[in-house]
Amino acid sequence: MFEDRSYKRTFYSAPQSVESLIAAFLEPGIIVLCFLAVSAYFDEPILRSGLTLCLLVFALTFPGRNRFSGSSSISAAVDLLSSWGALLVILALCGYATNSMGYFENKVLYWWAGLTPVLQIIAIQIGRWERARRTRGARRGAVIVGAGPLGAKVARALNAGPDQGRDFLGYFEDRQDDRLHEDANNKLLGKLSDLSEYVRAHSIREVYITLPLGSQPRIVQLLEQVQGTTASLFFVPDVFGISIIQGRLQDMNGVPVVGICETPFTGTNELIKRISDIILASLILVLISPILIAVAIGVKRSSPGPIIFKQRRNGLDGEEIIVYKFRSMRTQDNGPVVKQATKEDPRITKFGAFIRRTSLDELPQFINVLQGQMSIVGPRPHAVAHNEQYRKLIKAYMVRHKVKPGITGWAQVNGLRGETDTIDKMEARVEYDLEYLRNWSLGLDLQIIARTARLMLFDRNAY
Numbered sequence: 001m002f003e004d005r006s007y008k009r010t011f012y013s014a015p016q017s018v019e020s021l022i023a024a025f026l027e028p029g030i031i032v033l034c035f036l037a038v039s040a041y042f043d044e045p046i047l048r049s050g051l052t053l054c055l056l057v058f059a060l061t062f063p064g065r066n067r068f069s070g071s072s073s074i075s076a077a078v079d080l081l082s083s084w085g086a087l088l089v090i091l092a093l094c095g096y097a098t099n100s101m102g103y104f105e106n107k108v109l110y111w112w113a114g115l116t117p118v119l120q121i122i123a124i125q126i127g128r129w130e131r132a133r134r135t136r137g138a139r140r141g142a143v144i145v146g147a148g149p150l151g152a153k154v155a156r157a158l159n160a161g162p163d164q165g166r167d168f169l170g171y172f173e174d175r176q177d178d179r180l181h182e183d184a185n186n187k188l189l190g191k192l193s194d195l196s197e198y199v200r201a202h203s204i205r206e207v208y209i210t211l212p213l214g215s216q217p218r219i220v221q222l223l224e225q226v227q228g229t230t231a232s233l234f235f236v237p238d239v240f241g242i243s244i245i246q247g248r249l250q251d252m253n254g255v256p257v258v259g260i261c262e263t264p265f266t267g268t269n270e271l272i273k274r275i276s277d278i279i280l281a282s283l284i285l286v287l288i289s290p291i292l293i294a295v296a297i298g299v300k301r302s303s304p305g306p307i308i309f310k311q312r313r314n315g316l317d318g319e320e321i322i323v324y325k326f327r328s329m330r331t332q333d334n335g336p337v338v339k340q341a342t343k344e345d346p347r348i349t350k351f352g353a354f355i356r357r358t359s360l361d362e363l364p365q366f367i368n369v370l371q372g373q374m375s376i377v378g379p380r381p382h383a384v385a386h387n388e389q390y391r392k393l394i395k396a397y398m399v400r401h402k403v404k405p406g407i408t409g410w411a412q413v414n415g416l417r418g419e420t421d422t423i424d425k426m427e428a429r430v431e432y433d434l435e436y437l438r439n440w441s442l443g444l445d446l447q448i449i450a451r452t453a454r455l456m457l458f459d460r461n462a463y
Contacts, residue, residue: 024063026123027080027443031057034116038108049103056094060087060276060442067124077121083443084117086450093283141202142166145195145222146210147173147184154208154236155183166206172198192218196225204229210236263402264440272442277376280449281369288363295326295360302351303330308364313381316404321373323381323405324364328352359455365407377445378406379433390426400433410436410444413451 032054039046067076095101142158144151151171158168170189173180180188189198199207207226211219219235226233265273285292299307308324315321329347348356355361368374374381379400382390391397411417411432416425436444 022127023067026127027120028058028061028063030120030123031061031116034119035108035112038111038115042105042108042111044105044108047103049100053091053104057087057091059272060090060446063441067127073125073128076124079447080120080124081117082450083447084120086446088113089450089453090280090283090446093287094279097283097286140166140205142168142206142208143170143172143189143195143198143204144168144208144210145172145192146212147171147175147180147188148210148212149181150212150236151208151210152181152183154210155187158208169202169204192222195222196229199226199229199231204231206232206234208234208236261399261402264437265403269440273375273445274372276442276445277369280376281366285366285370288366291360292363295355295363298351298355299326299328302349305330312384313405314384314387314401315373315381316401318387318398318401320384321368321381321405323374324367326355326361326364328356328361359408359452362407369407373404375404375406376408377436377448378403378409379436380409380412380429381405390430393423394427394430396434397430400430400437403437408448408452409433410448413448413455417455 035050035054035057036046039050044050067080092101144154144158151173155168155171158166170187171180171184172190172192172195173184173188174192177185195207198204209219209222211222223233296307305327307327309327309329310322310324313321313323328349329352330349352361365374366376369376387398409432411429414432416429416432
């Protein structure tokens, strides 16, 4: 019984850092406080409409993204401005659809829209300066056990984040030099038996163990040695090359379970995603109804055939769904073999080329969103025939089906839109889709929507 209780206490979910907690509340907090401050400055009372706006904004922006690290200050500012612009567009659509713009003074809205991003950028920059100051005075030496591919990957991650306050010093490994990763050359600090003494002598703060799972006895022996020091120990599992999505440690009635591949849309995240999809899809369909009618007329007059093209696609968990599009071709391929559209494809009508280039052919998929089959943002659904082809060629290809397919996605706004005529292009698209699953947030969705709107006007990669 004692061993079982000790084992259970060894496993727990990592606590949220103070920095992450501040980041979660910083962006929504500044937005709400700025609105209240501007209203007070202009002597405007905070009525029910103002409180409703504050609650809506907070719900759409919480939790805020951690912008204190990672990309440069300029990139963080551009990312923030894109998200803020997308949020303003959504709020304007809500105000127009509900005829509630008249409840607010224009001067309050203008000052709020202009002042909020300025305050956010200042707060983020202050946070970056403070983080840099703290890490300069508290550098943590880090070493890696295992000089294979996984160890080299961890080393690159440590070196890529100097603002994290870690100094990577080198590797410990027992294998011969010809079996080590090329990045580990001239960075070996000793054998595994030398680790404990080195950690003590150099006051090493962090040890990352990257040995394969087959080395369990060696890992246990290492842990027994290093646990006699004050270093923090981290085990980096090499799970047979599987792409880990939303990896987390869970307690299942007292049994520790490590999640390796899981959807990000569980619990409150699932609710937030679905509510935002319903609200946005409903507003967009109302606003674009004249465009839908015009495109439908254009499709009907362009060539004989139905206005709406229904294609079989794989949706959530690989289940087959029917996706709606405005027909852009003279033929309708929907069988076991589906040829992708190419540049100057003779099957595409002149009007079809226009609606494909501007993504107008995708607009009926907002109905799929309301039906719950799709989401506004997510991995683009491919034809069932293409899935059967690529699932055999690309590792982790079907993992992208852990979420509902989207009208637009992270891959599309990063240039991977249109024909994927090579395996490399499809692999790149899949990697962006998996990155979206790993890093999902409502703010990221808003950024993708904003960038998609820009691409609809200027992108020329689709045909």
